[in-house]
Amino acid sequence: MPGGSIYVQPNEKYTGSSPQWWYEKFWREDAPNRRKYRYVKAGVGFIIGVALGLRFGLAGVSALTGVLAAAAVYGGDWFLDWYSFYRTAVWRGARRGELITGRLLRRTLRRRGYQVLDGRAIRDQASIDHLVIGPGGVWIIDNESWAPDVEIACYVGRLFFGEKYGSKTAKALVDKAEAFAELLTRETGVPVTITPMIAVHCGVLPRNGVVSAEGLTLLRPRTAARLIRSADAGVLNDSQIELLARTAARELQRL
Structure with a gap:
């Protein structure tokens, strides 16, 4: 059916x-x-x-x-x-994007010193699918899918989904990143900047598979894991990673 x-x-x-x-x-x-x-x-x-x-x-x-x-x-x-x-x-609802991305992130990043927390939320506020903390920094990743013929692109610095502006989507995730960064910085004393991403499961991305616009990066799930892995190490040390991960697990509500 x-x-x-x-x-x-x-x-x-x-x-x-x-x-x-x-x-x-x-x-x-x-x-x-x-x-x-x-x-x-x-x-x-x-x-x-x-x-x-x-x-x-x-x-x-x-x-x-x-x-x-x-x-x-x-x-x-x-x-x-x-x-x-x-x-x-x-996109058709036959698979769950957060399960696919979460599995890829853990398989690719955990052995390289990264912590991956799935389904987290600031109580009564923003929620995200994945929080990634590791030597290269901190990322939040949400999962989205569009119709197979919807082109995802950046024109003159603005994000587009087909003929529609993507500014609302970008701002929502950028605001989430700032809210999560503020909470983690306040609770740990470790200055944190969080990079927001969307793992795209369906839709047309450019040849290089990455669109960056309005403070947001959109890319395929495998590319997200690869991009995080390639980030310069040394942003966070082992003790900071452990502190941030324990604080996130304690302070963020699990969905």
């Missing part, structure tokens, strides 16, 4: 006549057409494989090279088709 998953509880946002529901419905209904074109592509691959076999003096096995080429084309086209649908899973 479109919009359904055994792993994620049903949400009205992804059912009925939502864009997510229609996207999945049309994708499934178009499967026979995609399969038909895949057969055509595989046929062209077979002809090219046979031609290459004859060209390189493999007349005895040219049929085999054709079959191998057809299989490679068919498999490659199937994978690209599947992957384009798989990348919309968070």
Whole structure:
């Protein structure tokens, strides 16, 4: 059923006549057409494989090279088709972005001395999906997804989601970063500046996969972990990291 998953509880946002529901419905209904074109592509691959076999003096096995080429084309086209649908899973409500990002952050950063706290909030105020504290500094990361055709870009210093301004989204997360930094600095005595990020699970990012605008950085979950890992170490020492992590665990409400 479109919009359904055994792993994620049903949400009205992804059912009925939502864009997510229609996207999945049309994708499934178009499967026979995609399969038909895949057969055509595989046929062209077979002809090219046979031609290459004859060209390189493999007349005895040219049929085999054709079959191998057809299989490679068919498999490659199937994978690209599947992957384009798989990348919309968070947007469609079939997977939870915070679980994906949290797992990547812990797997990549913990062995390098970083602490990752998931689902934290200042009581009765701001909440975030991930708080990362380590040698390179402190980050907060939220998870978002947009429709597959929404372009995320920066023009003249301003953030855009398609044709819409992203200033409201940027300001909200920048304000959260400042609120979290103020609390941690006040409670620990360690001067803290927090960098806000959004892990983008669906939407069109530029070729380099990163958009920075209005004090906010938007990027893929894997890129977020890689960018944090590449930050210059030495901003915080081990004792400061431990103090900040213990204070955050004590003072911030767990969601």
